[in-house]
Amino acid sequence: MTNRRDFLGLSGSLLLSACATTPSMTDTPPIVFVHGNGDTAALWQTTIWRFESNGWPRERLHAIDLPYPLARDDDGRPQPGRTSSAEHMAFLKSEVEKVLQATGARQVVLVANSRGGYAVRNYIQNGGGDRTVSHAILGGVPNHGVWHEMAGMNAGSEFAGAGPFLRALNAPKNANGDEVTGPVKWLTIRSDGNDKYAQPDGLWIGKRGVPTGVTFAGPELKGATNVVIPRVDHRETSFSPAAFEATWRFITGQPPRTLAIVPEERIVLSGKVGDQNLPLPGARLDIFATDPASGERRGGAVHAQVIGADGRWGPFQAQPGMPYEFVITAPGYATTHVYRSAFPRSSNVIHMRPQRIAEADRSAPSLVILDRPRGYFDPGRDRMAFDGQTPPPGALPGAGVSSSRIRPAGPSRAVVGEFNGERVVGRSWPLAEGHVAVLELTY
Template sequence: SRGGNSIRSYIKSGGAADVSHAVLCGVPNHGVYNWESGLNNEFNGRGLFLRGLNEGESEVTPGTAFLTLRSDGMDKYAQEDGRFVGKPGTSTGITAEGPALKGATNLVLGALDHRETAFSPRAFREIYRFIAGREPDRVAVLPEAGVSLGGLVTGTPGGIQTNRPVTGASVEIYRVSPDTSERVGGPVHSSQTAADGRWGPAKVDSSWCLEIVLTSPGSTTTHFYRSPFPRSSDVVHLRAARPLGAADAGAGSVLLMSRPRGYFGRPRDVVLFDGKEPADVKPGVPGDSISTLRLTAAEASRPVPALFNEERIVSRPWPASENRIAVAELTY
């Protein structure tokens, strides 16, 4: 996505000798829009920045092999209509072919959304083949018997998301039932972050569904419900959920269904939250990755399933009066 512009700029500005291959996934190489106004915006295909990157017979820098991966019409940032830049009904001057570059290997991956051009199994296969020069032995993730998890706790000072570490945040992990999300015993991990914001390592089994409780200073206590982690990772970064706001007033519990590695597509995907299609996920081109469910206090004791295609996570409501939010965070 956006980082691809920085990569191209670095390579064109003298970095080609250090970069053998560049993979650009869903990058708006010709802009998110192409307008006369806002010429200093990096996303304007008519602006100085992108015109400079794309000038010449070839749009790639010699010496580096380039691969672009794009969607066949489902990328929210490669649309002819300006809905996703706040101007519905206005032509952007951009089409689904916007990410393609003259001189690159350009592949269309099908009806994938913007994030899936990087995170999907199909994208992995093409990236691996481009860099390694051969097909991958497998695409599916092979589980490990013992899994070690860790990562960084970051925050949102002033409401702005950052990658800065948070000191004094506590992380607890519980094994939970896949059907009811009830905790199975006490915490399997408990730690508090120091100045570097790191948490872990937590030792879990690759078959366990997990509840990760993040208590971060000045933030909403967040209960993340996750599918089993098949393999170890030290980049399970955590950030507290959004603050409870006016729209949540009167709710007994607030639950989120979140897909950080993709968007929800209706009717492309099966998307059910508490057994219903979420009203806050708009149909058509996938552009929403979070759905919100508010329950009354009387409903706050029952499990709530979140289903996205074949991945199912059951979460439990927590009292909003205690400044808590539950998040069913999808892996796939």
């Protein structure tokens, strides 16, 4: 029988955290984190920090990058720059094998968000993962589709609940009708009703007022432990503190000591510069320390690097408490200025993706983007402002928008983005000279 546990808040977890202990090496299998459609390994940054803050060894936490991370419109038809479900599964299988070889472990834990959960389920059911995976945690995975059957929506898509891919994954596995493959332990995490891809109405897929045939409970699976977290959005089903708490508890059987990210004294950063999770060799990355109040640079570049064939940059030792501007220069892209708040811990998944200038923006004096990669903006739930505008332009009721754009006129000036206590200060740059600014939220 499906086991559902509702989380009504974090207070109980925090009260229990004093009882938790740091896991030993024998209790810490390698964890492989699998991102969602169009995303990167970078989205797992804060989740990895929370695992580390609770004693999980850094070398046993692996976030992977699927090249061409967008799904095909029709899974059975080749499409340039897109991956099929079979290609996605094959890539995951290869990455798991690398992790097992590098660590000497017998099994891994797989933690996935959104489309990443399809690859996890496919690998466990059809690729031998039933032997190499101990636990599978699926956050916000549209396990019964983003839509069931709808006119104008491709029936061959991975996301079609009545399509061949999901029908095969969801076929009963035993007399109980379980949808999950044993002996793997399964956990799903979903929102109570705020996930844009688990909606009875087609609003977020361009079909307002049309029934999708999917319910808020679409991410649940019969035979899994199914957790509901109130008000979280599609990405927060994986990247929020509450999702981390549920994940840690499911893997270890204990509450975490803390949901906070514990600061480090020595902070070393690295990552990739790329597009579609492919390297951009020859691109240049320059890093500047910035003034927290104005976004102005504090002197010259503190790190400068031409990107090699592997796309990697770093290592760079950051100062605790210091915000930074990352400038990516690559042929065919805008010179992209990414502003980040101070980093509390080291990370090797600080990925930089340069922007392209859309035709609709080319006549603007400047373009500044406020981006929240690990969640969405919800005016009914969040405290936020962008350049003094509350809510940020484009933010709509219900958590379905993750970025906001403004086009400031006049000379370069400070632009402030705020979200639930995090504050990022950047500068506007002249768009006519090919510059775009991004204020990237961490939390």
